[in-house]
Amino acid sequence: MKKLLAVLLAAMMLVLAIPALAEGNQVLTVVTWDATTTPYLIAQKEAFEASHPGVTIEYVDVASQDYAVKTTTMLEGGDTSDVYMIKEIDNLINWQAQGFAAPLDTTGYDMSGFVGTEKNYAVDGVQYAIPFRSDFWVLFYNKDLFEAAGVELPNNDMTWDQYVELAKKMTDKEKGIYGTHYHTWLSAVVNWEVCDGETTLADGNYDGLSYFYGIYQDLEDYGACMSYADLKASGLHYSAAFANGNIAMLPMGYWYVSTLIGYNKDGTCNFNWGITAVPHMYGMDAGSSFGNLTGAMINAKSEKKDLAWEYVSWLGGVEGAKATASVGARPAWVSEEVAAAMSSVEGFPADENSKAALLPSHVSMEWPVAEKVSDIKTIVNEEHSLIMAREVTIEEGIEEMNERVAELFQ
Amino acid sequence: MSQAEVRKVRYKMGKLGRKNTLIAYSFLAPNFIGFAVFTLVPVLCAIALSLFEWNGGDISKLKFVGLDNYATIFATKKVAEKGIGYFFNRADLGIALKNTVYYTVVTVPLTIVCALALAMVLNKIKGAVFFRTVFFFPYVSSMVAICVCWSFMLMKDGPINQMIMALGINFNKSWTADGSMAIWSIILVSVWRNMGYYMVLYLAALQGIPRELMEAATVDGANKWKQFLHVTLPQLKPTTFFVSVMMVISCFKIYDVVAIMTDGGPGRSTKMLVTYIYDEAFVKVRYGQASAISMVLLVIVLLVTIIQFSSEKKFSND
Numbered sequence: 001m002k003k004l005l006a007v008l009l010a011a012m013m014l015v016l017a018i019p020a021l022a023e024g025n026q027v028l029t030v031v032t033w034d035a036t037t038t039p040y041l042i043a044q045k046e047a048f049e050a051s052h053p054g055v056t057i058e059y060v061d062v063a064s065q066d067y068a069v070k071t072t073t074m075l076e077g078g079d080t081s082d083v084y085m086i087k088e089i090d091n092l093i094n095w096q097a098q099g100f101a102a103p104l105d106t107t108g109y110d111m112s113g114f115v116g117t118e119k120n121y122a123v124d125g126v127q128y129a130i131p132f133r134s135d136f137w138v139l140f141y142n143k144d145l146f147e148a149a150g151v152e153l154p155n156n157d158m159t160w161d162q163y164v165e166l167a168k169k170m171t172d173k174e175k176g177i178y179g180t181h182y183h184t185w186l187s188a189v190v191n192w193e194v195c196d197g198e199t200t201l202a203d204g205n206y207d208g209l210s211y212f213y214g215i216y217q218d219l220e221d222y223g224a225c226m227s228y229a230d231l232k233a234s235g236l237h238y239s240a241a242f243a244n245g246n247i248a249m250l251p252m253g254y255w256y257v258s259t260l261i262g263y264n265k266d267g268t269c270n271f272n273w274g275i276t277a278v279p280h281m282y283g284m285d286a287g288s289s290f291g292n293l294t295g296a297m298i299n300a301k302s303e304k305k306d307l308a309w310e311y312v313s314w315l316g317g318v319e320g321a322k323a324t325a326s327v328g329a330r331p332a333w334v335s336e337e338v339a340a341a342m343s344s345v346e347g348f349p350a351d352e353n354s355k356a357a358l359l360p361s362h363v364s365m366e367w368p369v370a371e372k373v374s375d376i377k378t379i380v381n382e383e384h385s386l387i388m389a390r391e392v393t394i395e396e397g398i399e400e401m402n403e404r405v406a407e408l409f410q
Numbered sequence: 411m412s413q414a415e416v417r418k419v420r421y422k423m424g425k426l427g428r429k430n431t432l433i434a435y436s437f438l439a440p441n442f443i444g445f446a447v448f449t450l451v452p453v454l455c456a457i458a459l460s461l462f463e464w465n466g467g468d469i470s471k472l473k474f475v476g477l478d479n480y481a482t483i484f485a486t487k488k489v490a491e492k493g494i495g496y497f498f499n500r501a502d503l504g505i506a507l508k509n510t511v512y513y514t515v516v517t518v519p520l521t522i523v524c525a526l527a528l529a530m531v532l533n534k535i536k537g538a539v540f541f542r543t544v545f546f547f548p549y550v551s552s553m554v555a556i557c558v559c560w561s562f563m564l565m566k567d568g569p570i571n572q573m574i575m576a577l578g579i580n581f582n583k584s585w586t587a588d589g590s591m592a593i594w595s596i597i598l599v600s601v602w603r604n605m606g607y608y609m610v611l612y613l614a615a616l617q618g619i620p621r622e623l624m625e626a627a628t629v630d631g632a633n634k635w636k637q638f639l640h641v642t643l644p645q646l647k648p649t650t651f652f653v654s655v656m657m658v659i660s661c662f663k664i665y666d667v668v669a670i671m672t673d674g675g676p677g678r679s680t681k682m683l684v685t686y687i688y689d690e691a692f693v694k695v696r697y698g699q700a701s702a703i704s705m706v707l708l709v710i711v712l713l714v715t716i717i718q719f720s721s722e723k724k725f726s727n728d
Binding site: 076227234235382391410 | 466488562566589679
């Protein structure tokens with residue numbers, strides 16, 4: 001009996017020792033969203049593991065719509081995952097204030113390729129995260145629909161008025177074709193206001209939004225786009241809506257490019273599409289847009305901070321950027337080399353217009369880093385939903401935005 | 411019995427009593443420990459937290475602010491300046507309170523009426539078992555699935571609107587995206603889902619009504635309606651009391667239906683107390699303020715329960 005016990009114990013020790021024997025194979029846990037369906041995450045993991053033998057990236061997958069809430073709860077619970085990806089800039093600002101983000105030592109790390117966007121991740125001059133994706137909004141269009149209708153394709157220098165005209169022209173109620181599509185988000189409808197690089201949505205003055213709400217209501221009345229109320233009730237996602245093939249244009253973030261390339265590959269959609277710069281206000285430069293950053297920070301509780309920095313710095317740098325660009329996503333690091341990698345992706349539209357749309361003249365931040373920005377977001381979004389559902393007139397809704405945001409600061 | 415003997419017996423009894431008490435406590439312990447760890451301690455912490463400003467990070471960053479959180483949620487400065495109307499029309503808490511009370515006041519009686527009507531019908535009908543199962547089914551179905559299905563049915567061109575239109579009423583609005591209808595879509599789903607459960611409670615109570623009472627009423631010449639009014643309803647009082655207490659409490663805690671169907675919108679038209687708490691705590695990461703709002707909820711539920719229980723005697727059968 002004793003012998004048997006001894007043998008069993010020895011066997012158990014051996015089993016326990018196996019992982020230790022395989023020392024050298026380090027695992028880096030990275031918290032992110034939609035890890036299994038997002039092409040650039042898969043490409044980044046493959047490229048990093050190939051160039052760093054003995055290191056395995058393990059993604060902790062969190063549902064995209066719950067990301068901020070779930071990750072904050074994880075961090076508060078003392079989670080020790082090494083790297084956290086950052087979806088919205090204010091998440092990082094909160095996490096930094098809560099002491100969850102490890103300060104990064106960036107001495108000797110070249111950040112010139114980020115063209116200043118990395119400053120959104122710095123607090124009091126200390127860098128807390130590195131951007132690796134920088135998305136800006138473009139106008140997607142269904143080339144086949146335009147050709148079938150014999151209408152000239154959208155181009156990189158369109159005013160909003162021209163866009164409205166084009167959307168109406170492309171609408172065909174008999175065939176069930178919509179000229180354009182607005183997702184329910186605030187950003188999809190009125191965020192264009194910030195493209196001038198001076199206005200921000202935290203300014204407290206929302207009068208300028210009325211122009212874009214006006215455009216939307218005009219198009220909805222005309223039947224050129226699906227109604228907000230229906231989209232809200234059915235929860236129809238823009239990706240599925242556009243992939244159906246009955247929508248001529250779609251203003252959307254650049255991230256949708258990689259989704260569409262994937263859809264073309266797996267047969268979810270089988271039409272030709274292209275991108276152009278988003279329309280601009282009359283009298284403003286063509287090619288200005290707004291966007292958002294995606295980055296990565298190191299958890300202050302991580303036990304592998306050196307390895308985590310190796311990964312985070314790689315992710316933002318040229319090599320990481322190439323991996324990100326290889327599947328059609330737009331890296332934060334901007335250089336000709338990376339731009340070439342982006343347009344050479346298989347499935348990226350080959351026309352010159354689409355390639356030119358890769359280089360916006362100016363990109364503003366969707367939301368600025370500002371005091372009480374999360375409260376402002378809530379207010380503006382609440383009033384947005386009322387205007388969109390036509391519960392209040394545009395003027396009433398905007399007046400409410402102005403008043404309620406002003407009250408925050410009284 | 412000598413004094414010593416009496417003492418001995420008393421000592422034995424005392425020992426037995428203590429033993430019995432200990433056994434009783436040991437039976438209570440598993441439940442109580444769970445309650446203490448997962449409910450009592452968090453509630454006490456929340457009471458304390460409502461007096462602090464804390465963003466959830468390092469515990470050393472807890473900052474005592476006294477009643478500031480309450481002043482913020484009740485918008486005391488603005489109310490002092492602009493009157494109480496400001497609180498109910500502009501402040502988040504006022505709007506959430508208004509919505510929650512409205513929802514409760516409509517949902518509770520409506521559910522009771524529907525549940526009782528169903529129970530009366532299904533008490534004696536043929537095939538009752540089948541229909542009872544059918545009406546109980548929503549209660550055991552997944553809330554998310556129910557809400558998604560109802561969202562589709564309540565769309566602008568959905569089946570519900572088509573039925574209304576078929577009746578000749580011109581109704582062409584998406585329920586969940588309409589400011590005045592959104593709260594009704596939530597009421598509708600809640601009533602539909604819960605009536606089956608309360609129906610079962612009423613059915614059990616109906617079975618318990620003594621047959622003699624009914625027979626006596628029939629002999630006295632009471633028709634069906636009078637029997638219902640003067641025999642059945644009074645006999646159901648204790649059940650109605652229990653159902654209303656449970657429902658009022660659960661209505662004040664409404665969250666899931668709102669989160670799935672309207673997310674508090676459009677605007678703030680379906681913002682409820684619990685969705686407001688969630689928003690403050692987990693989206694804006696202001697635990698102090700969120701705890702203060704939950705104290706408001708606690709006080710309201712407590713008050714309602716005390717009022718209901720103090721009038722319990724009226725509801726008893728004797």
